[in-house]
Amino acid sequence: MMTRRTFLCGLTLGVLSAPHAAGAQQAGKVYRIGTLVTSQIDLRGEIFLTFLERLQELGYRESRNLVFEHRGADGRPERLQELAQELIAANVDVIVAWSTPAVAAAKRVTTITPIIMASSGDAVATGLVDTLSRPGGNVTGVSTHQAELATKWLQLIVELLPRAKRILVLWDSTNPPDVVARPGLETAAAQMKTRLEFVEARDAADYELALRAAAERRVEGVIVLPSGRAYTHRIRLAEAALKSRLPTVHGFREFVDAGGLLSYAPSLRLLARQAANYVDRILKGAKPANLPVEQPTRFELIFNLKTAKALGLTIPQSLLVRADEVIQ
Template identity: 50%
Template sequence: MERRTFMAMLTGGIVAAPLTAEAQQAAKVARIGYLSGNLASGPHLPEAFRQGLRELGYVEGRNVVIEYRDAEGKFERLPALAAELVALKVDVILAGGILSGRAAKRATRTIPIVFVAADPVGSGLVTSLARPGGNVTGLSFLAPELVGKCLEQLKQAVPGVNRVAALWQPGASGGERTEKDILRGAEVAARALGMRPQFVEARGPADIDRAFSDMTRARAGALTVLTSVMFFSERRRLVDLAAKNRLPAVYPYREFADAGGLMSYGPNVGDLSRRAATYVDKILKGAKPADLPVEQPTKFELVINLKAAKALGLTIPQSVLGRADEVIQ
C-alpha cells in the first residue's frame, strides 16, 4: 500500500514537473502592443524594434508576442486601435509618434506606454523629460536646435542660396509653444546665415502641391523640411517635387536621402526604434515608466546623396563631403 502510494506520488510528480515547467514558460510570454499611424511608411522601424528585442533575448512566438495595430495613415483611427490593445491587456504599448502616444495615453492610465516621438513635453505626453510621471516614457527625436543645424548644412553645401523655403505642418510637433520656438529658431538661423526664410505650411497631403507652387512663386532657392509624421510618410513625393522644382533640399531624417533627397541631417529614427526595446525590456522586468527619464538624441548624422546633387547640377564642397556620415553615390 505504502509502495503503491509512493509510486503514485512519484509518477504524479514526474508528470506534473514538465507541466509546471510549461506553465512557467507560458507565464513568461510578454505581450507588447505596437501602435502605429502608418506602418507602410517605415517598415524598417518595427523591424529595428524587433532587432532590439532580439538583442535582449526576446524571440517572437517563444517568449514575446507583438500585437500590431496600424492606422494606415488614417490617424483618426488611432483611439479605437489603442482601445483594442488595452482590451487585449497587453503588458506594454509601444507608440510610434505623437498622435499614437496621445491615443494610447487617453486609452489607459495603467498599462505602461513607451513612445518614440517628437515633442513629448509640449504635446502633453509627459510632464518633464527627467521625470515623465504617470505611465508614459520613451525616446524623443526632437532637438530644438535641429532646424538651425539643417540650414547650416544646407548653406555650406549650396553657398549661393539666399532664399530658403521652410515647409512645416501645423500641430506636427505636438505643442504650440514648441512649434513657435522652432519657427522662431529657423528664422533667426536663416537670417544669421544670410538667407531670407519663407514659411510654407501644409496641413495634410492635399496641401503639398500647393505648397511647392507657393515656393516657386516666391522664388525660393532652396528648401528645408521640418519634422512631421505626415512628411515622413510622404517623403518620396516631397523628394520628387523638390527635384521637379530644382530645389536643393535638406531633410530631418536619412530616409529622405535614401528616397533620393539631396541631404539629411538629424537623429537616426531606426536606431531610436531599436533603443525603444531597452525601455520595454526594463518595464517588463518591473521598472515604472515614471522612473525612466525620456532619452533625447545625442548623435546626428549627415547623409548626402551625390546622385541628387548631380541631377541638380550641384558640386558639393569637399569640406562638406568629408564631414558626412554617409555619401550615397
C-alpha cells in the same frame, strides 16, 4: 547604400496586465506588445528588425514569450486614437510609439499602460512628460530636441547654398514638434539674414503645389519639417522637389532614400535598440515615471549624390567629409 528603411513613425498602445516580478521575466508569461505607426509597419524593414533583434538579445522570442499587435494609420494621424483604443482592447502589456502624435494619442487613451516613446520630439515642450529626469505618469522613452535640430537643418542648407536668401519651410501646424521648432528657426534665420517662408502642407497635393509655387517665387531651398504625413508622402515629395529643381533638407534618412537631397537625424537603428531596452525594463517591473527620458547620442548626415547631380548641385567638400553616408 544601406537597405531602405521604411519604418518611421509608429504608435503603440496597450493595457498593463498582471504585475510583473521586478528584475526578471515571469516564467511562462507571454508578453503582448502593441505597435501603431502613422503609415504602415514594414515587418521586414530595418528599424522594426533592429527593434526585434534587440528584444531577442534580451531573451524575448515571438511565439514563445512575445506577441505583437500591429496597427497602421495609413498616413491619417486622426485615426491614431481609435487604433490606440483597439490596442487597449487587445490587452497589450506595453505601448511602443514612434512619433509625437502617436505618443500623444496613446496618452489620451490610457494613464495606466506604460507608453514608450521610440521616437518623439521635444517631449517636455509638447507635454508628453513632466521632465526628462522624472517623466512622471505612464510615458518614458527617447526624445529629440526638435528645435535644436531644426536650426541645424537651416545651417546645413545655408552651408550648401551660401548665397540663398529665401528658404521654404514645409510644416504641419497640427504636429506639435513643428510648432515647437518654428520660433527657434525664425530666430536663427534672422541671425543668418535668411528669409523663411512657412507653408502648411499635409498631403501629396499640398507638397506638390507648395514646391511648384516656391520655384516660381525663386525660392532657393527647402526644409521639410518631419511628420507622419510628410513621411507617408516622401516619394511624391521628392519627385515634386526634383521637378521644381529645389534641394531639400530632411529630418529622417528615409526621405533621402526616397530621393531627397540630404538629412541630418538621429540614428533610427540606435533609437530602436533604446526602445527595446525600455520594453525590457518595463516588462521586468520598472515604472515609466521613474525611468529618465533618454536623448539620441548619435546623429547621421546623409547625402543623395544622384539627386545632387540631377539638380546640378555640387556638394561642398566641407560637407561631404562630415557625411556618415553618401548615396551614389
